[in-house]
Amino acid sequence: MIMLRNQHTRKVVLQAVYVLVLLAILITGVFSAQANMAAQGLELSFSFLWKATGWDMTFSLLPTSSSDPYWWYLVSGVVNTLFLGIIGLAGATLVGGVVGFARISSNHGARLLGTVYVELFRNIPVIVQIFFWYALANHLPSPRRAIEFGGALISNRGIYMPGMNVEGLYIALFYFVLCAYFIGLIWFVSARRFRRVDPAKRRKVVWGLSICALAIETMLLYIGKPVGEVLITYPELKGLNVQGGYRIQTEVYTLAFAIAIYGGAYIGEIVRGGFNAVGRGQHEAARALGLSTWQEFSRIRLPLALRAMLPILTNQYVWLVKATTLGIVAGFSDFFMVIASSITHSGQTLEFIGILMGGFLVINFTISSVMNKINKAVALKGHQLRM
Amino acid sequence: MTTLISAQYKPTVWMKVQKNYFKNWRSALLSMMCFAVLGGIVWSIVDWGILNATFSSTARHTECYANGGACWSIIANRWRVILFGLYPYDEQWRSITACFIVVATIAFSCFPVFWTVRRLSLIWLVGAASFFVIMKGGVFGLSLVSEEQWGGLALTLFIFVGTVLIGMPLAIMLALLRNSKLPVISKVTGVIIDTVRSLPLISILFTFALVLPFMLPDMLVGEKLYRVIAASALFFAAYQAEIIRGGMQGVPKGQEEAAQALGLGYYQRITRIILPQAFKNALPAMINQFVTTFMETSLVTIVGFFELLASANAAYGTGEWNFAFVEVYFFVAAIYFAFVFALSRYGAFLERRMAN
Numbered sequence: 001m002i003m004l005r006n007q008h009t010r011k012v013v014l015q016a017v018y019v020l021v022l023l024a025i026l027i028t029g030v031f032s033a034q035a036n037m038a039a040q041g042l043e044l045s046f047s048f049l050w051k052a053t054g055w056d057m058t059f060s061l062l063p064t065s066s067s068d069p070y071w072w073y074l075v076s077g078v079v080n081t082l083f084l085g086i087i088g089l090a091g092a093t094l095v096g097g098v099v100g101f102a103r104i105s106s107n108h109g110a111r112l113l114g115t116v117y118v119e120l121f122r123n124i125p126v127i128v129q130i131f132f133w134y135a136l137a138n139h140l141p142s143p144r145r146a147i148e149f150g151g152a153l154i155s156n157r158g159i160y161m162p163g164m165n166v167e168g169l170y171i172a173l174f175y176f177v178l179c180a181y182f183i184g185l186i187w188f189v190s191a192r193r194f195r196r197v198d199p200a201k202r203r204k205v206v207w208g209l210s211i212c213a214l215a216i217e218t219m220l221l222y223i224g225k226p227v228g229e230v231l232i233t234y235p236e237l238k239g240l241n242v243q244g245g246y247r248i249q250t251e252v253y254t255l256a257f258a259i260a261i262y263g264g265a266y267i268g269e270i271v272r273g274g275f276n277a278v279g280r281g282q283h284e285a286a287r288a289l290g291l292s293t294w295q296e297f298s299r300i301r302l303p304l305a306l307r308a309m310l311p312i313l314t315n316q317y318v319w320l321v322k323a324t325t326l327g328i329v330a331g332f333s334d335f336f337m338v339i340a341s342s343i344t345h346s347g348q349t350l351e352f353i354g355i356l357m358g359g360f361l362v363i364n365f366t367i368s369s370v371m372n373k374i375n376k377a378v379a380l381k382g383h384q385l386r387m
Numbered sequence: 388m389t390t391l392i393s394a395q396y397k398p399t400v401w402m403k404v405q406k407n408y409f410k411n412w413r414s415a416l417l418s419m420m421c422f423a424v425l426g427g428i429v430w431s432i433v434d435w436g437i438l439n440a441t442f443s444s445t446a447r448h449t450e451c452y453a454n455g456g457a458c459w460s461i462i463a464n465r466w467r468v469i470l471f472g473l474y475p476y477d478e479q480w481r482s483i484t485a486c487f488i489v490v491a492t493i494a495f496s497c498f499p500v501f502w503t504v505r506r507l508s509l510i511w512l513v514g515a516a517s518f519f520v521i522m523k524g525g526v527f528g529l530s531l532v533s534e535e536q537w538g539g540l541a542l543t544l545f546i547f548v549g550t551v552l553i554g555m556p557l558a559i560m561l562a563l564l565r566n567s568k569l570p571v572i573s574k575v576t577g578v579i580i581d582t583v584r585s586l587p588l589i590s591i592l593f594t595f596a597l598v599l600p601f602m603l604p605d606m607l608v609g610e611k612l613y614r615v616i617a618a619s620a621l622f623f624a625a626y627q628a629e630i631i632r633g634g635m636q637g638v639p640k641g642q643e644e645a646a647q648a649l650g651l652g653y654y655q656r657i658t659r660i661i662l663p664q665a666f667k668n669a670l671p672a673m674i675n676q677f678v679t680t681f682m683e684t685s686l687v688t689i690v691g692f693f694e695l696l697a698s699a700n701a702a703y704g705t706g707e708w709n710f711a712f713v714e715v716y717f718f719v720a721a722i723y724f725a726f727v728f729a730l731s732r733y734g735a736f737l738e739r740r741m742a743n
Contacts, residue, residue: 014569131696
């Protein structure tokens with residue numbers, strides 16, 4: 001007891017007790033789980049990851065079958081989560097941009113519309129919205145009475161889009177080259193290290209890149225297309241079902257739509273906040289210098305607002321990616337749903353919970369580090385950001 | 388001079404309208420378009436929901452279909468399922484009373500008069516206890532209704548109250564531990580908070596509801612409902628703790644030093660000096676978190692509870708009413724909206740009040 005009066009000893013003891021209590025809780029949990037698993041004839045190891053699953057995924061970008069091992073299912077689940085996350089985030093950013101601009105517009109009619117949108121979609125739980133859109137998609141007419149819209153067929157079995165008649169591998173390569181082209185182009189146009197290149201040369205490089213990309217794309221499509229068939233197939237009703245084209249499943253587009261609509265309301269508020277953070281002085285100085293409204297917007301307010309928005313946007317993105325786990329209510333096989341089904345099928349509870357935590361930590365960490373990179377890259381160099 | 392100018396320039400309502408809506412022809416066109424869109428939406432809702440709607444409780448698919456509008460007869464027939472779930476029919480007045488108790492508890496805690504630790508905790512404890520007694524019964528001549536039969540709005544509110552009641556003290560504790568001067572304690576707590584925050588709520592609910600019984604000694608397992616409330620409280624606390632910590636960082640360092648100089652002990656410094664100011668700083672963000680938590684109670688549908696959203700799904704799930712899902716979701720969304728909108732308006736009001 002006298003020892004405890006010494007401040008230094010007391011600190012050490014306190015910290016040790018805290019850590020020990022937490023460790024005790026954790027160890028009890030692990031041991032009792034192990035005992036429970038042993039009672040069911042299971043053991044704590046990761047060897048089950050190489051066993052076949054024996055059940056099917058409802059949706060998967062990567063090819064899966066019930067004879068595939070668990071680790072492949074987990075990878076497919078992560079890919080599905082990322083796929084939905086990227087579509088959802090892109091949609092939400094787009095919607096949010098529009099809503100945010102409406103909210104800061106000098107026109108109060110547009111402001112009112114933006115306010116109604118934000119208040120409506122922010123104040124209804126996202127899961128209610130997902131259920132609603134999913135129910136709506138499932139109550140669309142059957143394929144036989146599908147709604148035709150610009151070559152696409154909309155029915156309760158999904159949206160049938162005109163699709164390219166090209167083999168899977170080549171279509172993947174096609175999109176990969178397309179993305180690479182755009183990323184390369186943006187990098188070349190905006191990166192500092194190419195600033196000093198002569199404008200005429202720059203134009204030549206841009207043209208060269210575009211022609212190269214076009215040539216590769218055409219070649220890929222030509223190789224991938226089955227001989228003697230048309231390149232683009234339109235969905236057509238044959239008998240009771242739709243043939244041809246490309247089917248977007250109900251749960252995929254409902255979820256992407258719901259996340260875009262819901263996230264858009266939040267991102268709209270972030271955009272508005274970003275623009276409000278730009279000091280009035282900046283705006284007035286720009287006007288005093290004689291910049292036009294567009295110049296003032298694109299050169300002064302937008303760049304400053306973007307920098308103010310980015311950190312908050314990072315949190316919002318992380319949060320929206322976590323919201324994709326709600327896909328489980330529509331039966332979308334994302335990372336979380338794969339884990340949940342795996343637990344019920346295999347009983348390897350502890351391992352899967354560990355994988356779940358690890359997976360989300362990695363995903364969140366990746367998003368925040370990418371966003372921090374962007375944040376650093378666009379931060380004003382050499383002096384403090386003044387707001 | 389300035390007074391003269393401000394006296395001369397007094398924009399009339401018409402001038403304001405002109406400036407904000409019809410500054411030039413582009414602005415005028417945009418205003419017209421926006422009002423057309425808004426008007427169109429409002430009109431189609433009124434047309435669908437009131438003018439062409441069917442209100443008679445005996446109407447079924449054919450009558451509703453003939454009228455072309457909303458089929459409110461499903462609400463007339465199924466509102467008990469939506470609001471009370473599986474609660475016994477004769478006892479449903481208890482469910483209503485319990486809901487009102489929660490609403491009153493929330494309303495009371497919005498008045499600044501009650502903003503002391505003792506009063507607030509008293510209100511919430513009394514509210515939760517009376518809710519529990521009325522819902523569960525078994526005393527005062529009320530028949531016993533076990534937790535499995537609870538459902539609908541009452542269950543949603545119970546989960547919310549439980550989450551706040553457990554989560555708030557836990558949040559304060561986590562925030563204090565996180566802010567501790569002892570490095571190991573603050574680091575370890577930081578890891579716990581960050582891990583919880585990086586996981587989706589649904590995965591935590593899932594773990595607590597379905598996996599935890601596996602990991603706990605049998606005597607600690609308890610009812611599934613309470614495990615889910617604990618999970619929700621943990622998640623709430625991790626977020627709220629960071630908000631409170633933010634508020635604590637906003638308290639000037641001099642405050643704590645002055646308290647120390649006056650010879651106040653740790654407990655007194657925290658409860659009398661730091662926390663009151665931290666709460667004041669963090670209040671708008673804290674209310675935001677309450678709002679989010681209220682909306683997130685709907686996630687317990689996924690782990691198999693019959694709260695408001697799940698009862699709504701059940702209400703139109705039968706073949707007879709399968710067509711009327713829009714009406715049901717409209718009804719449920721309106722209930723959520725009423726709670727959430729009121730709370731968030733209150734938060735905005737506080738923010739404005741504190742800014743002045």
